[in-house]
Amino acid sequence: MSMIRSICLFCGSNKGAKPEYEQAARDFGRTLAEQGITLVYGAGKVGLMGVAADAALAAGGKVIGVIPEFLKAKEVAHLGLTELHVTETMHQRKAMMAQLSDGFIALPGGFGTFDELFEILTWAQLSVHGKPVGMLDAAGFFQPLLAMARHAVEEGFVPVGNLELFRADADLSKLLDWMRQYQPQSVPKWLELSKT
Template sequence: MRKLSRICVYCGSSAGASPAYRAAAVQVGELLAARGIGLVYGGGHVGLMGAVADAVLAAGGEAIGVIPHFLNQREIEHRGLTELHVVETMHERKAKMAALSDAFIALPGGIGTLEELFEVWTWTQLGSQEKPVGLLDVAGYYRPLIAFLDHVVVERFLKPGHRAMLQVESDAEALLGLLAAWRPNVEHKWMAPDER
């Protein structure tokens, strides 16, 4: 089993339409703290971001935020974190969050969450990192995306082994188990002519 000291959580800076999303963020925060796993996230106090950080802190866990200066100036940063890193750009933010983390989980969120998820998944696919990536499908939020990703495989823009790199679960505890058990896929990214 892989030792997970810190997990990066990507999620919405708003709470979303369903109370299930906030409840899942709180559950993830509590689980991380209970297992002694530190949280790395975007540093905000709003939306699901704030909910997961507050849950970690309330349970006595470690919560590390990374926020770009321009968002910090807008006063959306969480002021009660274990650590808050203020960086200059979004690129620095994502690189810092990845460097601090052993694994990644995406909760419900918008285009920023999706962009972060796809970037770290691509890094793992290309072999520039060997860190597991998970998607917590809360109340079916990601069901259309999962169907699309399966379509990408059918259309041969993504190998089945690379699709399988994205660990998908609707249960947070089960997802943590998948991330801990994950092993890197050494399959070459590009398809051979006979695979096309």
């Protein structure tokens, strides 16, 4: 049983093409606040990022933002957060977000969201961390990505056990329950497999 006191959110700086995405972000922020879970995210005031943060704050939640100086200078930072940390680089931003969080959830987003999600999955694969990684599958957004992950397994690039490092679910309560029950997986690396 994992103590989930803070969750790092990866999501779009746009709201996307479907109203379900914005609704999922709003429900996500409110639910975390209601459950006393701190929201950690990239500190944006725009897109799904801003929607989730505003919903958490409106429900009395704690929201911690981490943003690199160059993005803050572009005036995209949310200045109404509980805490705002400013870093020099994107790498420092991602490292601090990971350090502050007990788990990670991705909502719909673009290349930045994919980058953050895959980096944190890679860190899990390498046992850099043992924290749960989830995807809130609003309107089936992550289905093509999940198909790609299965394809990578079938083509011999991802050990099948690594599919257990994360979970996708359209139901946030089920996703949070899974995160609380999560036990880090010990999946053999390709280098280890090649020695047997």
